[in-house]
Amino acid sequence: MKPLIISICFLIVSITSASAADQHVTTPRTMKFPELNFQIPKGERVVLECGTPVYLLRDTELPIINMTAMVRVGSVYDPPTKSGLSAMVGSIMRSGGAGGITPEAMDDELEFMASAVESGAGSDMGTVTLTTLKKNFSRTLQIFNEVLLHPDFSEVRLEIARKQAIEGLRRQNDDPKEIAGREINRAIYAGHPLGDIMTFASVSSISRQDLIDFQRRFYRLDNMILAVSGDFDRAALLKELNSIFKRGKNSCALDLPEIPQPKQLFQSEVLYGKKEVNQTVIRMGHLGLSKGSPDIYAVRLLDYILGGSFTSRLTMEIRTNQGLAYSVGSHFDIGRRFTGSFIAETETKAESTIKTVNLMKNIIATLTKEPVSDGELNAAREYMINSFMFGFTTPASIVTQRARLEYYGYPDDYLEQYRNNIAKVTKTDILNAARKYLHPEAFKLVVIGDAAKFDQPLTTLGSVRELDLKLNIPK
Amino acid sequence: MKRILLVVTLLAAFATHLYAATLEEKVVEKTLKNGMTLLMVERHTSPTVSAWIRFRVGSVDERSDERGIAHLLEHMLFKGTTTLGTKDYAAEKPILDKIEKVALALTAEKARFEKADAGKIAVLKKQLAALEAEASKYVIKDEFFELYSKNGGTGYNAFTSRDGTTYLISLPSNKLELWAAIESDRLQNAVLREFYTERSVVMEERRRSYDADPESKLWETFVASSFLAHPYGQPTIGWMSDIENLTRSKAEQFFHSYYAPNNAIVAIVGDIDTKKTIALVERYFERIKPGKVVPPVTTVEPRQSGERRIEQVAEAEPTVIMGFHKPAITTPDDYVFDVISMILGSGRTSRFYKRLVIEKQIASDIGAFDAPGNRYPNLFVVSANPRTPHTIKEVEEAIQTELDLLKTTPVAVRDLQRILNNIEYEEARQMGTNGGLARNLTEYEATTGNWRYMIERRSKIAAVTPADIMRVAATYFNRENRTVGFITKKGGGK
Numbered sequence: 003m004k005p006l007i008i009s010i011c012f013l014i015v016s017i018t019s020a021s022a023a024d025q026h027v028t029t030p031r032t033m034k035f036p037e038l039n040f041q042i043p044k045g046e047r048v049v050l051e052c053g054t055p056v057y058l059l060r061d062t063e064l065p066i067i068n069m070t071a072m073v074r075v076g077s078v079y080d081p082p083t084k085s086g087l088s089a090m091v092g093s094i095m096r097s098g099g100a101g102g103i104t105p106e107a108m109d110d111e112l113e114f115m116a117s118a119v120e121s122g123a124g125s126d127m128g129t130v131t132l133t134t135l136k137k138n139f140s141r142t143l144q145i146f147n148e149v150l151l152h153p154d155f156s157e158v159r160l161e162i163a164r165k166q167a168i169e170g171l172r173r174q175n176d177d178p179k180e181i182a183g184r185e186i187n188r189a190i191y192a193g194h195p196l197g198d199i200m201t202f203a204s205v206s207s208i209s210r211q212d213l214i215d216f217q218r219r220f221y222r223l224d225n226m227i228l229a230v231s232g233d234f235d236r237a238a239l240l241k242e243l244n245s246i247f248k249r250g251k252n253s254c255a256l257d258l259p260e261i262p263q264p265k266q267l268f269q270s271e272v273l274y275g276k277k278e279v280n281q282t283v284i285r286m287g288h289l290g291l292s293k294g295s296p297d298i299y300a301v302r303l304l305d306y307i308l309g310g311s312f313t314s315r316l317t318m319e320i321r322t323n324q325g326l327a328y329s330v331g332s333h334f335d336i337g338r339r340f341t342g343s344f345i346a347e348t349e350t351k352a353e354s355t356i357k358t359v360n361l362m363k364n365i366i367a368t369l370t371k372e373p374v375s376d377g378e379l380n381a382a383r384e385y386m387i388n389s390f391m392f393g394f395t396t397p398a399s400i401v402t403q404r405a406r407l408e409y410y411g412y413p414d415d416y417l418e419q420y421r422n423n424i425a426k427v428t429k430t431d432i433l434n435a436a437r438k439y440l441h442p443e444a445f446k447l448v449v450i451g452d453a454a455k456f457d458q459p460l461t462t463l464g465s466v467r468e469l470d471l472k473l474n475i476p477k
Numbered sequence: 478m479k480r481i482l483l484v485v486t487l488l489a490a491f492a493t494h495l496y497a498a499t500l501e502e503k504v505v506e507k508t509l510k511n512g513m514t515l516l517m518v519e520r521h522t523s524p525t526v527s528a529w530i531r532f533r534v535g536s537v538d539e540r541s542d543e544r545g546i547a548h549l550l551e552h553m554l555f556k557g558t559t560t561l562g563t564k565d566y567a568a569e570k571p572i573l574d575k576i577e578k579v580a581l582a583l584t585a586e587k588a589r590f591e592k593a594d595a596g597k598i599a600v601l602k603k604q605l606a607a608l609e610a611e612a613s614k615y616v617i618k619d620e621f622f623e624l625y626s627k628n629g630g631t632g633y634n635a636f637t638s639r640d641g642t643t644y645l646i647s648l649p650s651n652k653l654e655l656w657a658a659i660e661s662d663r664l665q666n667a668v669l670r671e672f673y674t675e676r677s678v679v680m681e682e683r684r685r686s687y688d689a690d691p692e693s694k695l696w697e698t699f700v701a702s703s704f705l706a707h708p709y710g711q712p713t714i715g716w717m718s719d720i721e722n723l724t725r726s727k728a729e730q731f732f733h734s735y736y737a738p739n740n741a742i743v744a745i746v747g748d749i750d751t752k753k754t755i756a757l758v759e760r761y762f763e764r765i766k767p768g769k770v771v772p773p774v775t776t777v778e779p780r781q782s783g784e785r786r787i788e789q790v791a792e793a794e795p796t797v798i799m800g801f802h803k804p805a806i807t808t809p810d811d812y813v814f815d816v817i818s819m820i821l822g823s824g825r826t827s828r829f830y831k832r833l834v835i836e837k838q839i840a841s842d843i844g845a846f847d848a849p850g851n852r853y854p855n856l857f858v859v860s861a862n863p864r865t866p867h868t869i870k871e872v873e874e875a876i877q878t879e880l881d882l883l884k885t886t887p888v889a890v891r892d893l894q895r896i897l898n899n900i901e902y903e904e905a906r907q908m909g910t911n912g913g914l915a916r917n918l919t920e921y922e923a924t925t926g927n928w929r930y931m932i933e934r935r936s937k938i939a940a941v942t943p944a945d946i947m948r949v950a951a952t953y954f955n956r957e958n959r960t961v962g963f964i965t966k967k968g969g970g971k
Contacts, residue, residue, distance in 0.1 A: 030662075031624070178689055179690075311622075313618065322671070325676075351684060388649060391525060
């Protein structure tokens with residue numbers, strides 16, 4: 003009802019701000035605004051002599067240059083017994099020295115210049131980044147190149163990283179929110195590399211040779227995209243990039259392992275972890291959809307209406323109306339290479355745990371039963387279309403976004419068509435998407451807290467499997 | 478996380494000579510007739526603008542019977558005005574008045590604890606629920622948010638600290654008038670509707686952010702134990718029983734006392750024309766009458782005269798926090814602490830990281846920062862996670878060894894130069910986003926009295942000598958001035 007009222011108000015002709023100058027200020031409901039000219043900034047795509055694509059955007063506002071390499075690598079390629087390998091490679095490429103520069107010398111040289119070269123890997127992408135004052139670009143680029151393509155993987159630094167990782171495992175059950183986040187992901191992606199987690203055994207089994215072999219296999223000029231932004235001279239930059247990134251003569255053909263899609267199993271399960279706390283952490287969800295689906299625009303709007311904004315149904319009911327939580331929401335993580343996920347989450351006092359779980363499930367289920375209101379659809383559409391420009395506020399975000407879209411194989415005109423595609427979505431599209439992608443009866447539900455204090459027995463939600471939160475890590 | 482962010486913010490605040498001219502030229506200042514400070518920077522990188530309003534009132538300014546009110550009021554100021562967030566304020570108002578009458582009676586009865594009349598409480602609760610249901614018929618939920626969002630606003634939020642309270646938004650640059658209209662309305666005509674539901678939300682926020690997170694709980698206990706007298710020790714969110722006893726009357730009182738234009742600093746950064754922006758802000762804000770200035774906190778923390786050790790038993794691995802009392806921002810010694818904190822705690826070349834993480838391998842994480850505020854004398858804090866099987870004691874000793882080294886051995890010139898080089902970079906970088914710049918301008922204008930601190934700090938830091946560092950280390954890093962907080966794993970204590 004309420005959003006409808008507002009949208010009608012917007013149609014009412016109001017006095018303009020100019021004429022209001024010395025008599026009265028206009029009210030926000032009826033306010034009109036001057037036109038805004040927004041062109042989607044692009045950046046330029048160039049292919050280096052070695053064949054690697056690079057996105058460029060020159061901007062001289064600050065005397066800074068940023069660069070990112072996106073490498074097709076990630077934890078999905080970890081061998082089953084060596085979970086954590088990709089992450090270890092990503093981190094030790096930087097921390098373990100490179101190109102004959104010792105770790106200590108590299109840290110000292112970079113930090114003295116106030117430059118940064120960092121490396122890391124997620125589930126389906128590895129990145130190496132560079133940030134520097136313009137005056138130190140050339141030297142920082144050399145170090146970037148060594149880290150990216152010629153890391154030394156110091157044995158001492160591997161051992162430090164391994165001990166750090168084990169310490170991280172030891173602490174992984176300290177914060178109930180961390181437990182819940184990890185366990186819902188494991189439950190949704192059970193049996194798939196995306197659901198694997200690092201263990202004491204897996205991290206203990208990783209050798210220096212494993213790091214070297216893994217790095218050589220994936221971190222190659224024919225397996226990455228570059229993005230550079232900031233205060234550079236185009237011709238000089240391209241010359242420098244071409245002279246530093248040269249393809250090796252006898253490198254073998256790129257061989258990326260085939261990783262299957264997660265199995266589409268929708269089966270409810272209740273997972274419980276005991277923590278003596280006064281607030282319960284709740285996560286629920288299942289598999290979602292991938293970027294290739296024609297439904298992604300409907301799902302983005304559905305997401306906003308259900309749990310992706312402060313005025314979403316979940317926040318409105320559970321936080322604003324009932325005061326049951328501070329943080330509540332839901333999110334479709336649209337899969338880029340693999341099927342994505344849907345996860346709804348909140349935390350509420352132990353005494354309102356079951357009530358809140360049921361409320362959330364009901365609110366989600368309602369979306370599969372009846373269409374959203376015109377007001378909800380309009381509010382979501384207007385937000386997505388009018389805030390679109392915030393994806394382009396820094397030169398670095400503009401080029402890395404373009405590079406990321408190419409990396410994941412989005413259509414060339416994805417950004418240019420985005421607002422049109424959002425504008426086209428109807429209430430029926432959203433209802434159909436909800437029916438297709440929301441299955442509250444098949445949620446994996448993770449509850450971390452103190453069941454003795456819950457408002458009802460946890461078993462009212464289904465049969466419960468208790469998580470083992472004991473650490474099986476030798477001292 | 479919060480504590481790490483603080484370090485980043487401090488780093489982002491320095492300024493070089495070269496850049497100083499730039500920032501000095503770029504910031505346009507205007508003080509309105511009612512005392513409101515307006516700071517603007519034109520940046521035309523994208524057609525967007527960030528607008529931040531900082532009030533010079535935070536939880537440090539609360540009385541003991543209203544702890545948590547600055548933060549709860551911040552939540553309440555999202556609930557609308559006499560014209561927004563309501564379908565009919567004239568009809569709504571009498572119900573809101575009845576709600577408050579019942580809520581005050583209920584709060585008073587509950588405050589009798591074991592002498593309270595359970596029957597009376599049940600009746601009042603029922604009345605309150607019925608009245609709230611009636612009032613809700615008139616509410617347009619979160620209309621501010623809805624209006625901003627539909628117009629493409631992002632990052633609409635607010636935060637409360639010991640030192641102040643800030644409200645922020647980013648908008649497409651043609652929509653700045655929407656901000657002026659909503660924010661000037663909020664400042665004059667806020668209605669704190671849905672108060673008692675929001676109080677429950679804040680109690681959930683407290684459980685989430687402190688009670689159920691062992692490290693945050695230790696942090697809260699550590700800070701409270703470090704200050705016996707000064708209100709910096711009190712948690713901004715308030716203790717649970719404080720929150721339970723907050724009322725709309727108290728929030729309104731706090732609002733009307735302190736939310737005046739002369740206590741407000743506005744920063745508008747982005748795709749704007751400063752002249753037009755001044756006219757816009759004057760048109761909406763200038764007619765708001767000034768109020769009283771927030772009085773300074775006069776309580777002085779008594780000098781600590783012995784180590785304090787705070788244990789927190791939790792279902793978590795050990796962690797240790799060490800704090801030393803030190804002077805407030807802009808004092809001469811504070812600049813020396815800036816240098817010390819970078820030498821010890823900033824980056825992979827920092828002494829703590831090199832010694833404890835890489836060489837001795839007794840810690841997995843370590844950092845150094847200032848807390849819990851800046852306006853008044855605060856703490857220099859070191860926080861670390863021991864790496865099993867190493868103990869709190871080993872880590873503590875290793876930290877103290879590094880602190881003691883600063884007393885006896887002059888810092889190398891190259892280390893000081895590295896700090897200046899990093900400041901040069903951070904100065905440039907902080908100009909790169911509208912929000913970041915608006916944040917620093919409001920923060921430093923509020924805590925130091927003048928945003929030019931961002932520029933002047935550079936030369937102050939450059940003037941710090943190795944001898945200054947030895948003197949400051951010797952003055953403050955001693956056992957009597959030290960508070961240590963640590964987590965003992967449940968069942969793992971001796």
